Structures are given as C-alpha cells and as structure tokens.
Amino acid sequence: MSILEVKGLRKSFGTVKAVEEISFSVEAGEVFTIIGPNGAGKTTTLEMIEGLQTPDSGTVTIDGLTWAKNSDQIKYRIGVQPQSSAMFELLTVEENLDLFASFYPRSKQASEVLEMINLTNHRGKRVKSLSGGQRQRLAIGLAMISDPQIIFLDEPTTGLDPQARRNIWDIVLKLKELGKTTILTTHYMEEAEKLSDRVCIVDQGRIVSLDTPAALIDRLTKEREVRLHFQDGENAAIDTEEVAKEMSTVVRTAREGQALKLWSIQPEETLYGVFGFTKERGYRVEQVSIREMSLEDVFIAFTGKEWRD
Numbered sequence: 001m002s003i004l005e006v007k008g009l010r011k012s013f014g015t016v017k018a019v020e021e022i023s024f025s026v027e028a029g030e031v032f033t034i035i036g037p038n039g040a041g042k043t044t045t046l047e048m049i050e051g052l053q054t055p056d057s058g059t060v061t062i063d064g065l066t067w068a069k070n071s072d073q074i075k076y077r078i079g080v081q082p083q084s085s086a087m088f089e090l091l092t093v094e095e096n097l098d099l100f101a102s103f104y105p106r107s108k109q110a111s112e113v114l115e116m117i118n119l120t121n122h123r124g125k126r127v128k129s130l131s132g133g134q135r136q137r138l139a140i141g142l143a144m145i146s147d148p149q150i151i152f153l154d155e156p157t158t159g160l161d162p163q164a165r166r167n168i169w170d171i172v173l174k175l176k177e178l179g180k181t182t183i184l185t186t187h188y189m190e191e192a193e194k195l196s197d198r199v200c201i202v203d204q205g206r207i208v209s210l211d212t213p214a215a216l217i218d219r220l221t222k223e224r225e226v227r228l229h230f231q232d233g234e235n236a237a238i239d240t241e242e243v244a245k246e247m248s249t250v251v252r253t254a255r256e257g258q259a260l261k262l263w264s265i266q267p268e269e270t271l272y273g274v275f276g277f278t279k280e281r282g283y284r285v286e287q288v289s290i291r292e293m294s295l296e297d298v299f300i301a302f303t304g305k306e307w308r309d
C-alpha cells in the first residue's frame with residue numbers, strides 16, 4: 001500500500017484556481033519531488049496534504065488514515081519543516097529541538113537529530129545568529145524530531161549557496177537511508193534530478209508529467225535540439241523554419257530573429273534536409289549545434305515555460 005495517496009485535489013481562492021486536479025501516490029521510502037513554475041500550486045498542494053488547508057474536493061490518505069477521521073494519528077506520522085519564523089530566535093538550536101520534542105509523546109533525542117543535521121557544534125548557538133543554511137538544517141531537524149514516517153520539505157534550499165544546498169541534500173539522502181519518505185518541492189532542477197526517485201511536474205494546478213528523472217529525460221532523449229544561426233537576416237530563418245516544420249523528423253520549432261531551433265528525432269536527417277534547402281536558396285548558416293536533453297528541457301517541453309533558478 002502507498003504511504004500517501006492524493007486523489008482529485010482541488011482548491012480555489014476566490015476566482016484563482018490554485019489546484020485544479022492533482023492525483024498521485026507515493027510509496028514508503030521514496031523521495032518524491034514536486035516542481036513547477038511560480039504559482040503552479042505546489043505549496044497549496046503540500047498544505048492540503050499536511051492538513052493546513054482544506055481541499056474544495058478530493059482526498060488525502062496518509063498511511064491509510066484521513067484528516068477528517070484520524071488527524072491526531074496523522075500528526076505523529078508526518079513532519080513539516082516550519083517556516084523559519086516559527087523558530088524561537090532567542091533560544092539555542094538544542095533548546096528549539098527540545099521544545100519541539102516536548103510537543104510529542106514520543107520523539108528522537110536532540111543529540112541524534114543534531115548529528116543528522118550536522119549542527120552538533122552549534123547546538124548552543126541562538127537561532128538568531130545562525131547562517132541561512134544552518135537555519136534551514138535546523139528547520140529540517142525540527143521536522144524530524146518526532147521521528148515521522150513522512151517529511152515534507154517546501155523549498156528547503158531556496159536562496160542558499162551551492163555548498164549549503166549540498167549540505168541539505170546530504171540530509172535528504174540520510175533520511176532516505178533511514179527509510180523515511182520525503183516530499184520535496186524545489187526550484188532547482190539539478191536537485192530534483194539528483195535526489196528524487198520520482199518527479200512530478202505541476203503547472204497551472206495540474207500534473208503535466210510524473211515519472212523517474214531518468215524516464216522523463218528518456219522520453220525526450222530521442223529528440224535533440226538543433227540550433228542554427230543564419231547570416232542573411234531573419235527571412236532566411238523564417239523560410240527555413242517553414243520548410244523544417246514540414247519535415248517528418250522535426251517535432252517542434254522555435255525562432256528568434258536569425259536563430260532557429262529545431263527539435264528533431266533524427267538530427268542528421270534534419271540537417272541534410274535543412275542544408276539542401278539553404279544551399280538551394282543560397283542562405284548562409286554561420287553556426288550549427290546539436291544539444292543533449294536535460295530535466296530542464298523536459299520541464300520546458302511540458303510546461304512551455306523557461307526554467308528559473
């Protein structure tokens with residue numbers, strides 16, 4: 001049985017449809033990542049699962065339990081990384097952990113969590129004097145103090161420098177080793193690719209794609225992006241795009257000024273065809289390149305939006 005099942009979730013705020021139709025299930029021990037552009041509905045989805053928002057319709061089942069019937073039992077099974085404003089600034093790292101531990105009948109030892117989040121040496125520091133990365137590690141520590149089965153991390157690495165980000169990745173990997181389930185949202189594609197068992201791409205309140213990072217990339221790896229830059233002005237690119245659109249090997253095209261991008265399932269064939277045409281017309285191509293696909297391309301292909309870091 002899945003540890004988390006989400007079926008037909010919907011939520012509107014006035015006329016804004018934040019979540020239109022979200023359904024997925026997560027197996028125990030998975031790192032499941034939700035990515036999507038600004039305002040896609042990631043936080044609203046997470047908050048409905050966490051019991052912080054009531055869905056307009058749809059169901060959330062956690063370890064076979066529902067918020068309506070078993071809210072107390074669910075609370076002991078999940079850990080939610082608090083916003084940093086929920087921490088006690090004047091208390092030390094360890095005092096914050098002890099205080100959060102006291103909210104639960106059963107919890108981990110603060111020393112064990114300090115070790116996991118690599119803050120043992122800073123246990124006596126007041127929260128207000130922590131760096132951004134240390135603060136985020138403490139937030140994750142607070143989410144895991146009750147030893148929950150599922151941990152929710154909403155953009156835990158946003159705004160952190162690369163090293164601090166990697167320190168958070170280490171914690172997520174340790175949680176996985178312990179058999180915990182992690183539901184993550186992120187703005188960093190590299191992070192989604194490295195950490196996740198499965199990635200769910202959300203756009204405008206709906207899932208546009210859900211699979212393992214490798215499978216998502218694989219779906220597009222048959223395609224390559226062929227870039228051409230013309231010397232003879234925009235018309236050469238416009239004419240070539242028209243011809244390329246009719247080629248059976250070309251999946252999509254995009255043009256900006258003299259630059260033309262073609263997504264092809266057989267780049268060589270496409271180039272033969274393109275060069276046949278440009279030679280006949282006497283158009284000069286000054287740059288040609290063929291690019292491999294990444295998870296970022298998958299995102300753009302499914303949402304039609306450029307990725308922002």
Ligand SMILES: Nc1ncnc2c1ncn2[C@@H]1O[C@H](COP(=O)(O)OP(=O)(O)OP(=O)(O)O)[C@@H](O)[C@H]1O
Nearest residue numbers: 013016017018036037038039040041042043044045
């Ligand atoms: N409490 C609220 N009242 C009104 N509108 C809201 C509320 N919460 C979210 N929204 C709107 O719902 C949509 C989805 O928001 P949500 O925060 O879930 O997106 P997100 O994917 O988490 O975005 P981001 O990456 O910017 O955090 C947005 O248009 C947002 O403005």
